Amino acid sequence: MRTTSYVIVWAVIAAIVVVLITLPISLQAHLIAGTIVVASMIVLKFLRPDGVWRLIALGLGTAIVLRYIYWRTTSTLPPVNQIEDFIPAMILYLAELYNIGMLFLSLFVVAMPLPPRKTPPIDPEHAPSVDVFVPSYNEDADLLAMTLSAALAMDYPAGKLNVYLLDDGGTDEKCNSDNFVVASAAKYRRLELQQLCAGLGCTYLTRERNLSAKAGNLNNGIAHSTGDLIVVFDADHAPARSFLTETIGYFGQDPKLFLVQTPHFFINPDPLERNLQTFKYMPSENEMFYGIIQRGLDKWDASFFCGSAAVLRRTALETTGGFAGRSITEDAETALTLHATGWHSVYVDRPLIAGLQPATFASFIGQRSRWAQGMMQILIYHRPLFKTGLSLPQRLCYCSSALFWLFPFARLVFLISPLFYLFFGLEIFTASGAEFFAYILSYMVVNLMMQNYLYGRYRWPWISELYEFIQSVYLLPAVISVLLNPGKPTFKVTAKNESLATRHVSELGKPFFIIFAVLALGVVATWWRVITQPYNADTTFVVGMWNILNLLMAGCALGVVSERPEIRGAGRFAVKRRGEIVIDGRTAPIVTENASVSGVAIRVLSSEFNKLPLGSTASISFETTIDMPRGALPVRVTRVVPDEKGLLLGCRYEASEPIHSRMIADLVFSDAERWSRFQKSRRQNMGVVYGTLRFLRVAIFQTSRGLSYFFKLYRLTPSSRAQAKAAE
Numbered sequence: 009m010r011t012t013s014y015v016i017v018w019a020v021i022a023a024i025v026v027v028l029i030t031l032p033i034s035l036q037a038h039l040i041a042g043t044i045v046v047a048s049m050i051v052l053k054f055l056r057p058d059g060v061w062r063l064i065a066l067g068l069g070t071a072i073v074l075r076y077i078y079w080r081t082t083s084t085l086p087p088v089n090q091i092e093d094f095i096p097a098m099i100l101y102l103a104e105l106y107n108i109g110m111l112f113l114s115l116f117v118v119a120m121p122l123p124p125r126k127t128p129p130i131d132p133e134h135a136p137s138v139d140v141f142v143p144s145y146n147e148d149a150d151l152l153a154m155t156l157s158a159a160l161a162m163d164y165p166a167g168k169l170n171v172y173l174l175d176d177g178g179t180d181e182k183c184n185s186d187n188f189v190v191a192s193a194a195k196y197r198r199l200e201l202q203q204l205c206a207g208l209g210c211t212y213l214t215r216e217r218n219l220s221a222k223a224g225n226l227n228n229g230i231a232h233s234t235g236d237l238i239v240v241f242d243a244d245h246a247p248a249r250s251f252l253t254e255t256i257g258y259f260g261q262d263p264k265l266f267l268v269q270t271p272h273f274f275i276n277p278d279p280l281e282r283n284l285q286t287f288k289y290m291p292s293e294n295e296m297f298y299g300i301i302q303r304g305l306d307k308w309d310a311s312f313f314c315g316s317a318a319v320l321r322r323t324a325l326e327t328t329g330g331f332a333g334r335s336i337t338e339d340a341e342t343a344l345t346l347h348a349t350g351w352h353s354v355y356v357d358r359p360l361i362a363g364l365q366p367a368t369f370a371s372f373i374g375q376r377s378r379w380a381q382g383m384m385q386i387l388i389y390h391r392p393l394f395k396t397g398l399s400l401p402q403r404l405c406y407c408s409s410a411l412f413w414l415f416p417f418a419r420l421v422f423l424i425s426p427l428f429y430l431f432f433g434l435e436i437f438t439a440s441g442a443e444f445f446a447y448i449l450s451y452m453v454v455n456l457m458m459q460n461y462l463y464g465r466y467r468w469p470w471i472s473e474l475y476e477f478i479q480s481v482y483l484l485p486a487v488i489s490v491l492l493n494p495g496k497p498t499f500k501v502t503a504k505n506e507s508l509a510t511r512h513v514s515e516l517g518k519p520f521f522i523i524f525a526v527l528a529l530g531v532v533a534t535w536w537r538v539i540t541q542p543y544n545a546d547t548t549f550v551v552g553m554w555n556i557l558n559l560l561m562a563g564c565a566l567g568v569v570s571e572r573p574e575i576r577g578a579g580r581f582a583v584k585r586r587g588e589i590v591i592d593g594r595t596a597p598i599v600t601e602n603a604s605v606s607g608v609a610i611r612v613l614s615s616e617f618n619k620l621p622l623g624s625t626a627s628i629s630f631e632t633t634i635d636m637p638r639g640a641l642p643v644r645v646t647r648v649v650p651d652e653k654g655l656l657l658g659c660r661y662e663a664s665e666p667i668h669s670r671m672i673a674d675l676v677f678s679d680a681e682r683w684s685r686f687q688k689s690r691r692q693n694m695g696v697v698y699g700t701l702r703f704l705r706v707a708i709f710q711t712s713r714g715l716s717y718f719f720k721l722y723r724l725t726p727s728s729r730a731q732a733k734a735a736e
Contacts, residue, residue, distance in 0.1 A: 053460075110411065137168050144175050151244055158248075172232075183198060230331075242317075271299070291468070292690075305405050311354070349397055426552075441547045520568075530559070598630075610656075630675065
């Protein structure tokens with residue numbers, strides 16, 4: 009009876025909405041209605057941002073969006089017989105429908121996400137055995153030593169934890185290659201990593217051949233281990249000590265639980281954050297996904313495996329033959345397969361690992377291309393909307409995650425559409441300037457308000473559009489290649505631990521300068537049309553403003569592809585540990601101030617150490633959070649700063665033994681709370697107005713910076729350019 013009542017209520021509401029959005033009203037009335045809706049959403053945002061009032065605000069915004077769709081469909085499309093106008097008009101219309109469809113899917117997923125979960129305890133007497141897999145292909149031993157050391161230090165009952173390094177860079181096939189260089193490198197790598205694992209106390213595993221990429225490597229780990237649960241960490245994802253205590257307890261609550269996924273937290277900026285210098289105060293790109301979208305997916309039992317920082321049940325994986333390897337995104341495909349067979353997942357919204365993002369724009373695009381191609385493969389091979397075994401909400405959630413990667417089509421259509429009118433006079437949007445202003449302005453403002461409701465603390469205004477823009481140029485051909493040949497893409501490992509020493513324009517940056525130049529010509533065309541066709545000035549003005557918005561986005565992209573040198577490879581976090589330093593036989597007490605994976609800042613608590621030459625070698629020892637053999641960590645002094653508190657030293661590690669890696673890992677990765685604090689410090693909702701003004705300021709500055717990089721590069725002589733390129 010209650011269900012019937014709900015159906016009746018929703019049917020009545022839907023009927024009312026349909027009537028309201030199809031009412032023939034004047035432009036003035038539409039503007040008034042849009043203003044009332046925006047004002048109501050602002051009031052509700054400040055007074056009642058949660059619960060049913062949040063849904064009411066989103067419902068009001070949805071009504072304006074639906075009104076816009078109705079107007080676009082019934083009043084703005086050119087006649088079919090005007091084929092030169094109709095074809096580009098329909099392409100733009102379909103791109104808008106895609107965007108609006110993704111908005112509605114987002115509303116379904118994240119309108120009311122699950123609140124943070126309470127961590128269930130682990131029974132030490134009956135704790136399941138855990139195998140930790142660290143798959144590797146071409147990562148350096150130093151990087152792997154950090155991750156393995158951090159994994160070995162996790163809190164868990166003695167005898168129940170085993171750590172495996174799954175090395176795909178030292179396979180039998182590579183060691184026996186006919187190519188002498190490849191064979192020598194593989195043999196050296198295998199021996200080096202075997203010695204590393206023996207020194208740390210973990211297990212080294214490799215296999216005969218590199219079949220099925222990462223999925224095959226993980227399945228080889230399953231075949232050579234016996235743990236009840238499997239934990240996967242990427243080679244550059246070091247866990248906190250509390251990782252297992254925060255995740256394992258959920259498996260005792262639900263025998264059909266196959267996955268506990270945690271966020272990917274990164275201690276270094278991606279290319280956009282580094283080149284725009286926003287890492288310290290703007291939420292990272294991934295925080296929208298891990299901070300809100302995964303929680304929304306979790307509400308519908310659709311949070312999925314993200315390849316790392318996750319715990320999986322061995323028996324669940326065995327029912328489907330291990331990790332799925334048909335697509336190049338084995339993580340999401342594995343989750344989809346297990347969800348379809350009745351298994352469940354849980355998402356824990358706490359950063360429990362610290363990883364590294366791609367440092368260069370080229371590596372960033374390579375990583376995103378793999379994700380896009382893999383999700384397209386899943387869309388083609390598995391057809392989530394019709395997947396047997398999934399609930400309707402799960403189908404919608406997986407469709408949302410896969411269809412998102414079609415954004416390059418829509419983003420590039422929005423980029424070039426105003427140019428059809430400005431350059432060629434094509435009427436692809438039949439409306440007056442007043443209608444443009446009334447409908448599009450209200451739609452854009454409401455859209456921004458709805459995004460702010462959904463993602464305000466996790467994504468600043470216009471930043472999603474910028475991330476999509478900088479990816480679209482290269483993701484569009486990548487997605488098209490999969491649609492034409494789904495089996496063509498192959499798994500490519502994302503470059504790790506890269507460094508940048510010089511200022512330069514990315515090797516992938518040239519298309520953005522071309523786009524900027526074309527859009528700048530669009531500004532000239534706007535001025536020319538206003539002068540020569542004053543009777544169309546209102547329409548030309550609106551289309552010109554659209555082109556200028558694109559120009560600002562393209563200008564901001566110039567800053568993204570203008571690579572700044574990376575002074576420090578990873579972020580430093582405050583770490584307070586007492587210890588001592590030994591330099592030239594002299595000993596003094598110290599306190600660590602902050603630390604990263606490459607170095608540590610220490611304060612010397614002795615007046616005798618009032619001056620030290622740069623480059624001095626020293627050794628430090630400090631308190632550790634776990635019992636480990638006593639040792640001293642060798643360092644080199646790279647910075648000396650005297651102040652009123654004494655002497656502050658900047659030091660770079662010079663690790664040479666496994667115990668050194670364990671000490672560094674304990675210093676840097678043991679405490680997850682410092683990552684949570686840093687994350688929370690960036691999650692500030694600046695609002696639509698201030699966020700838009702800030703974006704405009706950033707765009708103008710980055711345009712000038714990008715152009716300065718470009719002109720500096722091309723002012724060089726050909727020989728100088730060759731030398732600069734070689735230096736890079």
